[in-house]
Amino acid sequence: MARDDHDGDGSGQPAAPAPLLSLRNVSKTFPGVRALDDVSLDIRAGEVHMLLGENGAGKSTLIKVLYGAYRADAGTILFEGKAVDITRPADARRLGIAVIFQEFSLVPFLDLAQNIFLGREPRRPLTRLIDHARMHREARGVLDSLGLDYDTRALAADLGVAQQQMVEIAKALSQRARILVMDEPTAALSERESNALFALIRQLRAAGVAIVYISHRMQEVFALGDRVTVLRDGRRVATLSAGEATPDELIGMMVGRAVGAVYKRRQYGAAGRIVLDVRGLTTATGVRDVDLNVREGEIVGLSGLVGAGRTEVARAVFGADAIVAGEVRISGASVEGGPERIAARGVALIPENRKLEGLALKRSVQDNLLVASLWKLFPHGWYRAGSAHRHARALIERLRVTPPAPRRLARALSGGNQQKIVIGKWLAAGCRLFLFDEPTRGIDVGAKSEIFALIEDLVERGAAVLLISSELTEIVHVCDRAYVMRAGRIGGELGRAELSEANILRLAMHET
Amino acid sequence: MPAFASSRSVERRVRPLPAILPIGVLLVAGALFAVNGFASARNLANLGLQASILLMLAMPMTLIIMSEGLDLSAGAVLSLCSVVMAESLAGGHGIASALAASIAVGLAFGLANGAMVSLLALPPFVVTLGTLGIAEGASLVLTEGNAVSGLGSAIATLYALDVFGLPFPLLVALATWLTTYLLLHYTRFGTYVFAIGGNRDALVLAGAPAWAYHIAIYAFGGLVSGVAALLLTGRMNAAHPTVAIGMEFDAIAAVVLGGTSFERGDGRLLGTVLGVATITVLRNALDLLGIESSLQVVSIGALILLVIVIDSLRKSRRVQAA
Numbered sequence: 001m002a003r004d005d006h007d008g009d010g011s012g013q014p015a016a017p018a019p020l021l022s023l024r025n026v027s028k029t030f031p032g033v034r035a036l037d038d039v040s041l042d043i044r045a046g047e048v049h050m051l052l053g054e055n056g057a058g059k060s061t062l063i064k065v066l067y068g069a070y071r072a073d074a075g076t077i078l079f080e081g082k083a084v085d086i087t088r089p090a091d092a093r094r095l096g097i098a099v100i101f102q103e104f105s106l107v108p109f110l111d112l113a114q115n116i117f118l119g120r121e122p123r124r125p126l127t128r129l130i131d132h133a134r135m136h137r138e139a140r141g142v143l144d145s146l147g148l149d150y151d152t153r154a155l156a157a158d159l160g161v162a163q164q165q166m167v168e169i170a171k172a173l174s175q176r177a178r179i180l181v182m183d184e185p186t187a188a189l190s191e192r193e194s195n196a197l198f199a200l201i202r203q204l205r206a207a208g209v210a211i212v213y214i215s216h217r218m219q220e221v222f223a224l225g226d227r228v229t230v231l232r233d234g235r236r237v238a239t240l241s242a243g244e245a246t247p248d249e250l251i252g253m254m255v256g257r258a259v260g261a262v263y264k265r266r267q268y269g270a271a272g273r274i275v276l277d278v279r280g281l282t283t284a285t286g287v288r289d290v291d292l293n294v295r296e297g298e299i300v301g302l303s304g305l306v307g308a309g310r311t312e313v314a315r316a317v318f319g320a321d322a323i324v325a326g327e328v329r330i331s332g333a334s335v336e337g338g339p340e341r342i343a344a345r346g347v348a349l350i351p352e353n354r355k356l357e358g359l360a361l362k363r364s365v366q367d368n369l370l371v372a373s374l375w376k377l378f379p380h381g382w383y384r385a386g387s388a389h390r391h392a393r394a395l396i397e398r399l400r401v402t403p404p405a406p407r408r409l410a411r412a413l414s415g416g417n418q419q420k421i422v423i424g425k426w427l428a429a430g431c432r433l434f435l436f437d438e439p440t441r442g443i444d445v446g447a448k449s450e451i452f453a454l455i456e457d458l459v460e461r462g463a464a465v466l467l468i469s470s471e472l473t474e475i476v477h478v479c480d481r482a483y484v485m486r487a488g489r490i491g492g493e494l495g496r497a498e499l500s501e502a503n504i505l506r507l508a509m510h511e512t
Numbered sequence: 513m514p515a516f517a518s519s520r521s522v523e524r525r526v527r528p529l530p531a532i533l534p535i536g537v538l539l540v541a542g543a544l545f546a547v548n549g550f551a552s553a554r555n556l557a558n559l560g561l562q563a564s565i566l567l568m569l570a571m572p573m574t575l576i577i578m579s580e581g582l583d584l585s586a587g588a589v590l591s592l593c594s595v596v597m598a599e600s601l602a603g604g605h606g607i608a609s610a611l612a613a614s615i616a617v618g619l620a621f622g623l624a625n626g627a628m629v630s631l632l633a634l635p636p637f638v639v640t641l642g643t644l645g646i647a648e649g650a651s652l653v654l655t656e657g658n659a660v661s662g663l664g665s666a667i668a669t670l671y672a673l674d675v676f677g678l679p680f681p682l683l684v685a686l687a688t689w690l691t692t693y694l695l696l697h698y699t700r701f702g703t704y705v706f707a708i709g710g711n712r713d714a715l716v717l718a719g720a721p722a723w724a725y726h727i728a729i730y731a732f733g734g735l736v737s738g739v740a741a742l743l744l745t746g747r748m749n750a751a752h753p754t755v756a757i758g759m760e761f762d763a764i765a766a767v768v769l770g771g772t773s774f775e776r777g778d779g780r781l782l783g784t785v786l787g788v789a790t791i792t793v794l795r796n797a798l799d800l801l802g803i804e805s806s807l808q809v810v811s812i813g814a815l816i817l818l819v820i821v822i823d824s825l826r827k828s829r830r831v832q833a834a
Contacts, residue, residue: 069717090719105714107707109778112522114703119718121700129698150522157776158525 272296301482416447530771615738622734671746709777
């Protein structure tokens with residue numbers, strides 16, 4: 001790897017300042033995933049450095065390595081040219097690295113001043129007791145500099161989401177950081193609040209602070225960024241100055257993930273009647289005015305970046321979350337009520353976390369397969385072991401569960417086979433509409449295509465499928481068409497001819 | 513400077529009082545009027561003494577529960593501390609070394625509880641259930657199941673001491689309250705009690721050694737038990753291996769009655785003090801009415817449920833109003 005400081009950046013800029021912080025060949029592996037793969041990156045004082053990448057490209061891991069929450073397996077970090085060891089958050093703090101996390105790090109029953117100064121409480125010299133007066137005075141100053149008139153004695157528990165985000169920002173600012181890392185800071189903010197934050201970022205940049213900014217909004221990349229680094233599959237694809245790239249080029253660098261063997265649809269059948277018809281769906285969980293439909297014989301994708309509201313749509317359709325406005329029609333009839341009422345209409349939700357929500361791990365394969373259809377198999381409530389065993393065997397054969405052992409505990413199966421059993425459970429119950437939430441997460445490549453083959457079997461038999469996936473290639477290769485969500489709304493719909501990773505990302509990132 | 517004009521202003525909200533306050537007041541009023549002998553000077557002094565030991569157990573218990581923990585071993589450890597103190601006195605040691613031995617035993621159990629909860633991430637319920645068994649068994653082994661007496665007069669004299677008109681036990685208990693209050697609101701340790709219960713990750717990310725503070729919470733409990741043994745032993749001028757077994761029930765009850773939550777690090781010491789007062793008055797009044805101890809436990813259990821139901825109903829109404 002080149003040892004110069006300008007590795008891979010825009011060569012158009014003469015006399016670029018020496019980097020404040022450099023990553024050199026940093027790697028981080030989790031079981032089964034190479035989250036960071038030989039990443040080198042320079043961050044300079046006085047620049048806004050945008051980090052771009054699809055879901056799972058390695059941005060969050062990178063931040064955590066910078067902050068000492070994870071330790072890199074390989075590679076070095078240089079601060080002002082000197083190799084440093086960042087093994088704990090305290091190390092990062094000492095170097096002047098502050099992070100505004102996306103998942104909030106406030107303590108609910110401490111007040112705002114205590115939250116802002118958590119871990120750095122000012123103390124009186126002699127008694128070592130906390131100097132509340134000074135702490136509140138300084139907290140007041142930080143909040144004032146952000147134009148916030150929040151009472152420093154208010155508890156964090158009483159704040160709304162946007163307010164919590166602003167306090168997070170205040171907390172990071174109060175550290176007088178030299179490197180400020182922001183993970184999608186505007187996700188919870190209104191446009192006005194975002195604009196005020198941008199003004200503040202420009203001030204900090206002018207004052208020589210280095211800002212690392214993760215964003216999913218293309219507009220922000222160009223409005224704010226000096227340089228852009230694109231990550232894909234844990235590798236750095238490129239670092240360029242913001243002026244050099246067009247949005248399309250950046251998207252081109254983000255897509256094309258290596259996902260292994262890509263599934264090939266056997267055939268695209270003709271779509272039948274509408275099974276699921278969602279109109280104007282709005283929920284308290286953040287879904288806004290969503291319209292979508294799924295027909296018999298169709299696999300419809302629901303794509304978008306993590307947090308865009310996809311799972312929330314599926315949960316609302318299934319009756320697991322309350323609907324604030326709009327309606328859900330199943331096979332033409334408007335439905336209301338909880339999951340039991342919806343399931344009785346032939347709807348199945350296969351949740352993302354199959355171990356927690358979809359399987360009884362300590363029960364047998366047979367028990368798991370038949371649990372949703374016991375009343376159908378034995379309408380008089382009288383369980384007949386022989387008949388149950390025959391049904392389970394037939395399902396196991398159809399699902400190609402390996403090993404084909406009905407009495408084996410579900411826990412002892414591989415991820416792919418567990419997923420087959422969750423699907424088989426609803427198959428046995430005679431469901432007509434399947435809502436899949438990330439069905440291939442944590443499943444090896446071979447089992448993935450078996451899962452998709454099963455899903456295709458379902459639609460060939462006339463079922464309707466809504467498929468949520470963060471893997472863009474899956475949406476592109478498996479679905480008949482797809483909706484793309486952005487910030488709780490449907491950003492657009494893509495027919496089979498338009499279905500490509502770049503088009504999905506464009507809609508997901510609001511690039512028109 | 514940028515102005516976040518669209519952000520709504522954030523005011524400090526007045527927190528509603530826990531339901532224990534009106535219920536406790538009603539209970540005291542009822543006892544004053546309806547229970548013969550309750551208002552006598554002797555009984556009121558007795559109340560103060562009864563409340564002292566419970567207050568000492570309940571103060572650290574508040575911090576432990578705020579940290580999303582629990583200490584089932586508190587009563588058994590207190591018994592063991594008392595036994596160790598008594599054996600030491602009976603062996604001819606002075607009161608200072610007896611107290612030091614008692615504190616050492618309490619601290620050891622507190623550190624062990626804390627280490628297993630903090631470093632091994634074991635559930636506090638199971639950890640302290642285990643140490644409860646160990647402490648109870650150790651007391652019985654040390655005493656062969658008998659009371660320890662013949663302690664001389666030193667500790668009884670200390671117990672009967674009046675300082676500025678306040679009985680010694682009450683003074684120690686009030687000092688414990690004051691110390692816990694100072695720790696909770698004026699030290700980093702106290703701030704981190706809120707953080708460990710409310711958002712431990714935030715504390716770790718803030719660069720603080722959360723694991724050490726987590727251990728310290730339980731260690732504080734053990735230390736206070738060691739001191740509380742002074743009152744328990746002095747009261748009878750003897751120690752009994754199982755005398756304080758079950759006292760953790762009253763301590764946990766007082767904390768819960770006081771409005772401290774098992775989640776999110778929400779708690780207040782004053783509530784616990786009210787809880788201690790309520791339980792002491794309730795037990796005392798029932799004693800005076802000649803109602804046996806098992807029925808007293810029933811009434812405390814019922815009181816807990818009543819207060820929790822009222823508090824949760826009020827909370828859900830507040831959420832709806834918001």
